[in-house]
Amino acid sequence: MVAQGVRYRVVIDQPALTEPGVIAETSESLRQGVEVRVVASLPIKLILADSELALVPLTGTPADEPCAVLLHRAGLLTAMDALFEVVWRHAHPLDELALGNPAAEDFAGTDADAPTALDRKILALMLAGLTDQAITAQLNLSLRTLQRRLRHLMDLAGVQSRMQLGWYAARHDWA
Known part of the structure; x- marks a missing residue:
């Protein structure tokens, strides 16, 4: 319909x-x-x-x-x-990107100062309120990989907490 x-x-x-x-x-x-x-x-x-x-x-x-x-x-x-x-x-x-499964190209970014496709999926699910365990299960990642990606994103955004990262991601159209 x-x-x-x-x-x-x-x-x-x-x-x-x-x-x-x-x-x-x-x-x-x-x-x-x-x-x-x-x-x-x-x-x-x-x-x-x-x-x-x-x-x-x-x-x-x-x-x-x-x-x-x-x-x-x-x-x-x-x-x-x-x-x-x-x-x-x-x-x-x-959005559909947030729910896709990660592929090898998700880890590669064209710009070192921008989030990768995988990073955007992580952020979208994080902003939707999913727990780390739920995000890792949905994206078929290890908890350590998720934590590394989040730390990298926090460094890119120049923030100290996940709350600040969520705010930054929303304001800069990262997710």
């Missing part, structure tokens, strides 16, 4: 990115034109369609039968739409 002009916006929580297969699915969605953002946690799971319908899953325990509530034009639907917009504005955008 994206090819036919339908706009899809998706917000996922950080723990979802560590689930098997989610990175591949998300990367494919990004390639197809779906806009994806990440937050630390979601207040509720929700599917909205043109501010006309909403599907809200109801779950008790994992053993319960799946069920959901369908909302039509009503005050509750308006509230869910507003909630989505607030979460969307505060979520970190993901």
